[in-house]
Amino acid sequence: MNILDKIIGYISPERAFNRMAYREAIRGYDAATFDRLNNDWQPAFGTFEQNATGSRDVIRGRARAAEMNSDLAESAVKAILRNVIGVGIKPQAKVRSGGGKLNSQLNKKIEREWNKWIKAKNCDIRGVSTFYELQEMALRRMLYDGEILINKTAQGDYLPLAIQLIEAENIGSVSFSNGKNTIINGVEINDYGKTIAYHVYKTDPLGVRSFKSERLTAQQAFLFYKATRPSQVRGISELALVLKRIHDIDEYMDADLIAARVAACFGAFVTSNNTGRQIASMKRDERGRPVQRLAPGLIQNLRPGESIEFADPKRNAGTASEYSATQTRRISSGLGMSADIVARNINGNFSAARQNLLEDQKTFRSMQQFVIDHFCLPIWDAFIDALFLKGIIPNDYLSNKDKYTEVSWLTPGWSWIDPVKEVNANREAIKAGLTTLESVCSASGEDWEEVLEQRKIEQDRAKEIGVAIDYGVPIEIVDDKEGGENSE
Template sequence: MSRKMSLINRMLLPIAPKTACRREAWAQYGRSFYSAADTGPRAGGWTRSNPTGEQANQGNRDLIRGRSRDQERNSDILNAEILALERNVVGSGFVLQAKVRNAADGDDETLNSQIEEAWREWCRPQNCEVTGRFSFSDLASMVIRRRYTDGGILILKVLLAGRYQLQLLEVDDLDSSVQMFDNHRVVGGIEIDEYRRPVAYFIKVYDEWGVSVKSQRIPADRVVYLPYLTRPSQVREMTPFAPALGRIDDTNELIDASIEKERVLSHLSAVVEKDTGILTGVAGLGRGYYDAPVEAVPGAGPGQPPPKAEILEQGTITYLKPGEKISTIAPAGTSSTVDPIIKTTQRMAGSSIGLSYEAVSRDMSRSTYSSARQGFLEDKRTYMPQQQYLVDHLLDVIYPEWLDWAVLTGRIPIPDYFREPAPYRRHVWIASGWDWIDPAKETGANLTALQTNQKTLQEICAEKGKDWREVLAQRKRETDMLRKLGLDSGLNSAAVPEAPPDQPDDENNDEEDLNDEE
């Protein structure tokens, strides 16, 4: 046998060896080649069902969303993850860089500037969103927050009073009671065709009391649905925080219990233990030993213990009666494990969505330059796909329609726009950049990459969230002003500061510790 025989078969072996061997052979034959397919007691709590993505989510979606929102309201750990995503994915927002070209001079700077200025004006509050409460950057941050907390968000494109605007809707506004429309299935309020492609969305309509009275079918081309999907068979969203919610909730309870324990320990509490006493003689429940009959104690009724509570005052000398001794109250357990548990929870919860512990906790106490830079690079690989998601699924969807509206209303004069709109829609988005950990090292590396044609100035500026054309134009204005004022001596002679030599990263080297740098 390739494994140890089971207890029952070992007991059966002396009595019926043939039967014992046959049972063991069948057990070996039925055993999977994969330990993950074990069906024994060790895998008792491991689910064996294999539903589709939508089947697995639809029964628990509302419950998990509610718990995720509860943690959003009450958990520091979850909010730290959301804020890390908001400030790094969206940051100060996305900058439009129009790329319209003319046949003679290349880029049409005049028209590009008009388009960019009109877009900036539209992105302000009161212009881009129907309630007037959000700018476009606020709206993008809301998308990130709701995608991670709720699993998704809906944006309705509306033409209100002749203005192209956006309306934010929560996924709760999808009417899940509708099951069919014509020959199409409606899954969770989303009408889909045979390819699971959204055809329309059924949105709840509320009365003045906030009660859903009916649902409105809105074609898919008027709705921007931004769900968090992980399987092709999913139709509706699921929050990516689902794996971490249980641990985060347990950690919150641990923190509350630890704080309560420390609060109790900060007050000196004591009890008086007695070796002797007088039985009160009161029959029934509540009998006990007291110094005197219950009737003799003021404030105590028949069968009730006397209200004996002493206040320990500073400088007081207390004499105990014979047979009494003092014992302090000290709750069992310790809070020394709270800090490592919190750190472990933050590390696990952050890693489940691709963030490092340092990005979530803002704790750099044990980071060196090399470890911080490596963690930062890994975090960037989490932020950049989310930035690209916003560009592909939101910005590039909104921008062509906005440009159509701006040309139709005369805000941007382009006479032949609708004859061939594609050349006028050319553009790029500059996402919010990140600061360098060590400016001297990064500047030197960028200079080398620029001189060896490994990077372009556009790429370097884009990493900082800047427009390279605006940088060069501003530098031109500055140098012209310096020369005009006679302050240009040594203007072009400034050398790039030499980066300090790398030092080995070991446990005894504290010179590169980020705390020391701070």
Template sequence: MNWLDNIITFFSPEWGARREAWRQYGENIRNYDAAGYGNGSANWHVTNQSAEMTDRYSRDTVRARTRDLERNSDMLNSVIGAYKRNVFGSGFSIRAKTGDEKMDEILMQAWKKWCKKQNCDVTGAQSFNQIMRMCVQRKKVDGGVLILKRYTNQGFIPFQIQIIEVDELDMAQIKPKSVGNKVVGGIEYNKWNRPQGYWFRQYDIDGSLQLESAYVDAKDVIFYFTKKRPTQIREISDLSSTVTRIRDVNEFMTAVSVKERIAACLSVFITKTSPPTNMGREAVSGKGNKASYDGKTIAPGMIRELSPGDSVEVVNPNGQSTDAATYIKLMQHMIGAGQGISYEATSRDMSETNYSSARQGMIEDDLTYDEERELLIEVMDEIYETFVISCALAGIIEKEDFWENKEKYFCHIWTAAPKRWIDPAKEASANKIALNTGQKTYQQIAAENGRDWKEQIDETIEVLEYAGSKGLDMGGVIFGNDYRNQQKQSVQGNDRR
């Protein structure tokens, strides 16, 4: 209360109480319950800050804890594995779309060659697919990863990529390279908060001495991370909202494991009657014809005589494996929901699903994975465009109009690896109906199966022609009885003519 209310309350407690009651009523009707500081929210103190101010002081700690769980938690690795399998999986195939079939074939063959580890990786350790899988994992755990374009003479074209962890950004760098820019978190920005360059820490060969930081232009760096707020300029772990819950599960499982191990061990205590039955000096000294149990263990089938008055009490603690299973299942549901994927995707437990529910779960999960694929494809697009420019510099592309029409030569399509069918008969029937009713095109169905539709038609024609040369009709085998009947009717019509 303010000073006026204090005076009123002093002279008239009734009117002071009424004023306070009406004031509290006014607060309740014009505020949100979520903003109240009642019993449930008394210690919930928060502030509104920019994304960078919120993330800056927690970023390194969250990343370190998430990496620790990555090394030691099977539950966290089930989430990471689900994302790796579904976002990148077996990889993407590419088809160049320059409009020149000969040039398309040259580019696709060059890309296939460049994707080998000795050509695409500056370290020569990973192929392009392996690098992309690692980037998906590092983005999920660390929040982001940096892909540097390196122009070397180690491959068949002067272009390779280098993967740098976000730890290598020099947080101590404050002086920008260009006047008017600012350096925040090791990244140099212009007045529009657009990255102009990146400052990386440098070490000597054994890593013990830090050298002067190296500056790399932004055009040669791809920062692969998810931006969730307009003021966010750096990464934060995608798993930040679930790491505490995963750690709770690990601690719970450790406690349950210890308890179950104890429960699996048969232990006994010897209880003695007091006072002892011996008389005289033996009773005082504790000596007599008494059995000693020090160091003794229980063996199967053993028979042992106890001292008079001694009895055995068996220690048999109750386990809680049933409660643990229920608790862990609930936590897996919550962890999966926090990451936008289903319980079945992380636990691989399909005991509570049927075909329809499994399909619905896959559809919802795919919507989550599509967001990650969209970001990953943007990264691969930029890598491919730099690859095409390097092919032109290396003389692989011999076109006079390349530098005037670069966008034409950049055109391409990524095709994801196909997903396995849950029920092939139902999936094939659905595709046939969708094709016959015009709901899907042949190109769409081929793309869903991870195939290029032109290559698929060429292969089908090759099979039919080869089978025909051997006197075998494969049309009915491939296209079914309808095709065979149609061919017979066509032959009969020609004979009548």
């Protein structure tokens, strides 16, 4: 109630009441009010790039500092990398013949070439990382830096294709336009916001920059980042939401450690009203310091005029673990994961552990699909292009690109919490037609065709040497002589 309302209330309480009632009625949303309780609640107006441009570099730098110094940040990121990428998201070529059946001969040839190309010396322009290590590096940089630019160069030795990862700070431009296109933070876009090209500065490993930028078209390169708004053209660290909390918990634990070290320093202070002559007569060591000691069971008579006070530094030792656990839960939930998987501290019963696992798997599957769509598929298309240039893909490739770039990706799976229950449930689901062997194998990171082929090898070998293997109901192997090896 302001001064005017108080005056009106003093003269006419009825009118003052009506004023307050009408004010409450037209107030609207509580979230839009400005009062003493939410004056520090600042709204964020503008496009994504308007909000992010002044903060992106600072957030990226702080995220990298957390990468170098925060075990909690690294634990969260490694949990994502471990479950999303694992040993790699691997392709299975799915080219089909004219009859619609898988062209096994061509698919195996493509996969053999892939297995050669993914070696570090062939796929990485630096010759340092394998393709699956580049997968992990790209996702790590997206999590910490918010983005990474992938350049599909033609400088490869084995194939006319090699991958170059360009870090975020190299993306930029001193220009604001290129013809009719607009350049925003180094990204050239058209009137509809579609990315046309990237303007990149060259730097050496020590970060010495050449201020002459190079233009990479969207056909040559693509920016690996996750957009959350239609006005976004650059990425921002995926840790931005929880980065301050990670810093706070690290600072808190450091402060608690200092408090513990101070508390461990037991000290006693002797105060004296004695004269200088009396103090000078005290027994001293070789350095001239008064000899004073504490010992178990010691009874020490003080001189007249002396008293003793003990240091008692205060430390609230009981709150550190509780604070750490609470903050870790909030950080984990902000990243879409359970605290169990981030802190590697599994508590609770079987049902709770299974529920956390299922929720975490939903997060990881979503991220796996994102990596497939925005990292793996563009590189796979470029790889098939390179195979065509090498003469491995048939000549009708240019008119049938969709046919020859068909692929499925095998993601790393997860172990079952209760294998017996899971296996029995999957067996019944397959028998009832509710799922397939491919789906079940994919969930555990296995290739169903390789599983069947290996099973056939084991059965034949066991039969050859006379060893019985209990596989349950035997599978009848049908040899399809028509479509299996047909190359067109």
